[in-house]
Amino acid sequence: MPRITVISADGTAQTVEAKPGDSVMQTAMAHGIDAITAECGGAMACATCHAYVADDWADRVGPAGETEADMLEFAACEVKPTSRLSCQITVSESLDGLVLHLPEAQV
Ligand code: FES
Numbered sequence: 001m002p003r004i005t006v007i008s009a010d011g012t013a014q015t016v017e018a019k020p021g022d023s024v025m026q027t028a029m030a031h032g033i034d035a036i037t038a039e040c041g042g043a044m045a046c047a048t049c050h051a052y053v054a055d056d057w058a059d060r061v062g063p064a065g066e067t068e069a070d071m072l073e074f075a076a077c078e079v080k081p082t083s084r085l086s087c088q089i090t091v092s093e094s095l096d097g098l099v100l101h102l103p104e105a106q107v
Contacts (some may be wrong), residue, residue: 002096006051009037009104018091024100025049025087035102047074048106049086054099058082059088061098068078075104 001017006028008014015026018027026038028049044067057094061084064072069090071078086100 002091002093002098004091004095005097005099006033006035007099007101009102010090012042018095020092022049023027023087023090024089024098025085026093027091028086035106036086037106039107040086044068044071044085044088046061047071047076047085050075050077050079051084051105052080052101053059053084054101055082059097060094064088075103076107
């Protein structure tokens with residue numbers, strides 16, 4: 001199973017196993033990572049699953065799509081070029097080792 005590392009704003013890193021086909025948001029929620037709140041449940045309607053893809057993963061994960069980028073404008077924290085809604089990143093074997101940083105707040 002691919003492993004994903006999520007680093008909270010305070011620097012705490014958590015590496016979790018992810019199921020291919022799930023979203024990164026679903027993976028985080030399943031492992032109790034509460035710095036992702038995901039209020040809309042993955043419907044791309046809230047921006048409370050905001051995450052920053054680590055720079056060296058940005059090309060492989062790709063940028064936010066147009067609708068996703070529009071929704072990111074509602075994110076509570078600074079939006080960076082590597083910002084994504086974690087509910088829109090689908091886990092696959094090719095993302096084994098993915099590293100994400102979380103913003104200080106989601107709301
Ligand atoms: S969970 Fe609401 S936009 Fe991702």
